[in-house]
Amino acid sequence: MRLGIRLLIIVAFALFLSSHRIVSKGSADGGANHRGRNMRFGVSGGNVNDITRRFCCSGTLGALVKDAAGVSYVLSNNHVLGLSGKANPGDAISQPGRIDNNCQTPPIVADFTIAPQLGSSNVDAAIAQLRPGAMDASGEIEDIGVPSSIVAPPTLGMSVAKSGRTTGFTTGEISSISATVNVQYQAGCGKGKKFVVGYTNQVVISSATFSAGGDSGSLIVTNDSNHQPVALLFAGSSTTTIGNPIGEVLTKVGAALSRTVTVAGTTQGSSIETVVNNGLLLQDVESAKEVKKRHEQDLMSRPGVIGLGVGRADDNPGAPALVIYIDRGAGRVPVLPARVENVKMRVVLTDQFVAY
16 A cells, blocks of 8 residues: 555555455454444545545544534544645535545535644644534544543553544554654645654554554544543554644644634543553653753754654663664664663664655
8 A cells, every 4th residue: 555645545456455454453343334434433534625636535534523612523634634734714524535435526524624734833633614414423433432522641551542544443552752753744645745744742652553544633542441532643654653642732723723622522531640651650751751852853863763752661661761763764774872861762663654
């Protein structure tokens, strides 16, 4: 499959993919129900103008959000709903996306509303006002249920889940937080100039099966009965998934809209970060974040380095480490120290991070 700004697949290959899906533990369908007409969230969708002569593109309609006036919106990525900043207010948003409707126009469920500016807002997010009766008014997510409206701060080792267009319901574990990453975009659907956007304070999940192209826009939630929002999935590689912390997403979307925005759902769960990050003391994690901040410019400037976060040491899960992500296709691995100040370094070889 071709990965780029979204899932970029010729229609014939889309049909092939539908019959060769990834099935993960706990998944009701591994993605099949996420690609047809579905009133729930966590399913296929996108801007109907996201099409070129050779490709049609789609992502995931992640969740239902509401503003302070009670107006309902679909939450997804800027590069899914907003055409990476090129969409016009009122653009039709469909469910499923064109890729799952033979590139023809599918049913319209929402109208593009607004997106924080890509590149300067530190989030890849957008909302589209929901048309009455077009999708589930409770905000139920396929294979997950109704999420909580209470944001959960991301912590190392946190068990999370998501429901997305391509891989359906999957689970994973947060492997690094406070991550600085460089993500590659493409200006058009399968064509156009490629460009890189830098992000800070991102959530990283290391897994080859947590997400794939087309899952962008999925809401990442806690993998428990509360289903608290944690992050908005927007990018990754063959081994990694990256999400914007959902608290920042809601803040930036609300600022762009000039109204407070919240995830529609229950009031289950807690917003208080614990003093332990699954075996790591919060004070040790915070100390590692400060070390990262002091050395970030130097480490990120080295050839092939595409990300730097705070995670666990390889040989001691109870100790923090600076996790450095290197594009294995960029050539020779740079020489790196074993420690930075008093914090160990852990090297992860991966592919270029792409918005998909």
